[in-house]
Amino acid sequence: MHNDIGSIVLTEEQIKAACQRLGKQLTADYQHTVPLCVGILKGSVLFMTDLIKEIDTHVEMDFMDVSSYHGGMESTGEVKILKDLGTSVEGRDVIIIEDILETGTTLNSIIDLLSYRKANSIEIVTLLDKPSKRKVDIQAKYVGEKIPDDFVVGYGLDYQEKYRNLPYIGLLKEEVYR
Ligand SMILES: O=P(O)(O)OC[C@H]1O[C@H](OP(=O)(O)OP(=O)(O)O)[C@H](O)[C@@H]1O
Numbered sequence: 001m002h003n004d005i006g007s008i009v010l011t012e013e014q015i016k017a018a019c020q021r022l023g024k025q026l027t028a029d030y031q032h033t034v035p036l037c038v039g040i041l042k043g044s045v046l047f048m049t050d051l052i053k054e055i056d057t058h059v060e061m062d063f064m065d066v067s068s069y070h071g072g073m074e075s076t077g078e079v080k081i082l083k084d085l086g087t088s089v090e091g092r093d094v095i096i097i098e099d100i101l102e103t104g105t106t107l108n109s110i111i112d113l114l115s116y117r118k119a120n121s122i123e124i125v126t127l128l129d130k131p132s133k134r135k136v137d138i139q140a141k142y143v144g145e146k147i148p149d150d151f152v153v154g155y156g157l158d159y160q161e162k163y164r165n166l167p168y169i170g171l172l173k174e175e176v177y178r
């Protein structure tokens with residue numbers, strides 16, 4: 001598996017430092033409320049478990065699974081809910097946790113839905129942000145790292161469902177795509 005990686009984009013140490021920094025910010029910003037952390041499956045699972053351990057105040061957690069990509073590496077712009085929340089968001093302060101923000105299509109649809117369900121506030125935490133790919137005007141308040149427009153894998157992010165269990169984030173060698 002590691003042999004398929006051509007270069008590393010974020011090391012384990014850099015990911016840990018990003019989780020600590022974001023955890024501190026969230027701890028300070030959510031002192032007076034118990035936010036509902038919503039992890040977007042499946043990519044955010046590794047980031048969410050590390051991030052919430054760095055938040056030093058009460059939080060609750062739930063998950064949603066939506067699909068925006070159908071095969072390949074490009075977004076089709078369609079979003080389908082595969083698994084919904086088990087918790088009501090009405091009146092709640094929601095923190096959406098994502099592994100990567102690209103076109104913004106996925107988060108835009110989720111935010112629309114949670115707003116319709118009367119969440120009190122909705123903020124986004126994303127480990128990675130690819131601003132150059134944005135199609136929808138959406139910004140994350142909490143960003144781990146801005147990266148260029150390259151397809152990355154690892155630490156939750158997959159290529160054809162593989163590489164999610166890499167402890168770091170990297171670029172695949174060209175030959176892996178062939
Ligand atoms: O900003 P966007 O262009 O919408 O792209 C970002 C979304 O794409 C990926 O999810 P994916 O649908 O690949 O599911 P996965 O997390 O299960 O791999 C990623 O985890 C984000 O949810």
Ligand code: HPA
Pocket residue numbers: 069100102150151152153157158159
């Ligand atoms: O760069 C990426 N890698 C893996 N999955 C993704 N989903 C959106 N962008 C990416």
